[in-house]
Amino acid sequence: MAQPLKGLRVIDLTKDFAGPFCTMILSDLGAEVIKVEKPGYGDETRSWGPPFVKGLSHYFLSLNRGKKSITLDLKTTAAQKIIRQLVQDSDILVESFRPGSLTQYNLDYARLRRLNKALVYCSISGFGQTGPYRDRPGYDIVAFAMSGIMSTTGEEGRPSVRVSIPVADIAAGHYASTAILACLSRRLVTGRGEYIDISLYDSIVSWLSYLATYYFATGKEPRRMGSAHPSIVPYQAFKCKDKELVIAVGNDSQWQALCRTLGFERLSEEKRFSTNPDRVRNRAKLIPMLAGRLRKNTTAYWSRALNENGVPSAPVYKIAEMVRDPQIKNRGLFKSTRSDIPELVSPIRFIKDHKGFSNPAPRLGQDTRKVLQELGYSKASIKKLAENKAI
Structure with a gap:
């Protein structure tokens, strides 16, 4: 079965993480992604x-599977002409330049739309195309720091903590790909493309979700609580005899099952712990009791016992443990490729799944000549472009 976006072409004028993450999703879904990079x-x-x-x-390997790479110096008129030629027969353009920068190259949406009214054009930036911060440079940690989430991450009384993956970049990349797919769907009806403005800052602020409503409902800042949850108890990591174990009790039936598994039947009968709001109010008394019992045996013992009794729980895996997990192997999240190491694959599964392998991340400029030849450039013309340092 053909992949859903097979036959669509994406011009990828992005770098770093958010943009390449977006275009990798489109590539995973079958689109032809032509990544445009700076020569040399x-x-x-x-x-x-x-x-x-x-x-x-x-880092580059993790974000660019399945893409083609061409090199163009966009400061040259020859390279700008090549982009305009590509746009005429492309469906999507994604860029991550500073707001307004592509106008100087005549590659902004207003101009390219004249060449292709069906073009879906997506700009990804640190702070968006409008507002007082539009011209600021913005990496993931900058947006994360300003989002309010970083102030709630970590342990009470200790410094703020960065999540080990770039969550603002990932949020922006996901929102960009979703918006692009929505515009492609509407284009089937209208025949017209669209302009999309995505910012890292907007995207990660939207991830505040219940923390924002908590703040507006109470007027209070959420506290740093390590792995614990402000509104659900117990819902956190505990130290067992050997490793850490996460327990997530989302309802009172699971609470009863937890008490039976731990041999704490008496706790299940105590009114101060009988409902989740009660457990939240009495967190300081309850958590030490649970922690003391869990330290008496291993993570594997408790994980098996809890899951058998319907209590959501899991060991805190290291990456090596996750890779060996039978569920991950069954789902095929890592595939052998033509590179020297396995690579992550898309987690999206269809009933009639495409079983082909994507190409590994491209070498710099490996597809430049082939793409130019498809546009009608002769070998002599390509040689001249190289001599003029346009490619």
Whole structure:
């Protein structure tokens, strides 16, 4: 079965994480993604290492599977012309330049729309195309710091903590891909494309979800609580005899099952712990009792016992443990490729799944000549472009 976006072309003028994450989702769904990079240097994530695998940064490898790479110096009129030629027969353009920067190259939405009214054009930036911060540079940690989420992450009395993956970038990339797919759907009816403005800051602020409503409902800042939840108890990590175990009791039936599993039947009968609001109010008394009991046996013992009794729980895996997990193996989240290491694949599953393998992340400029030839450039013309340092 053909992939859903097979036959669609994406011009990828992005770098770093959020934009490439968005276009990788589109590539995973079958679109042809042509990644445009600076001659000689490429996407700056190519140099983000070590480690490197066959000269490619592990960072770059994780974000660019299945894409083509061409090199163009967009400061040259020849390169700008090539982009305009590509746009005429493309469906999507994604860019992550500073707001307004592509106007100087005549590659902004207003101009490119004249060439292709069906073009879906998505801009991803730190703070968006409008507002007092539009011209600020913005990496993931900047948006995360300003979102309010970082102030609630970590343990009480200790410094704020960055999540180990770039959540603002991932949020923006996901929202961008969702918006693009929505515009493609509407285009089937109207025949017209759209302009999309995505910012890292907006995207990660939207992830506040219940923390925002907590603040507006109470007027109070949510506290740093480590792995614990402000409104559900117990819902956190506990130290067992050997490792950590997460327990997530989402309702009172699960609370009763937890008490039976731990041999704490008397706790299930105590009014101060009988409902979730009661347990939240009496968190300081309850958690030490649970922690003391859980330390008496291993994570594997408690995980097996709790899951057998219907209590959601899991060990806190290291990556090596996750890779060996039978559920991950069954779902096929890692595939052997033509590179030296396994790679993550898309988690999206269809009933009639596409079983093909995507190509590994591209070498810098490996597809430049082929793409130009498809546009009608002769070998002599391509040689001249190279001599003029346009490619």
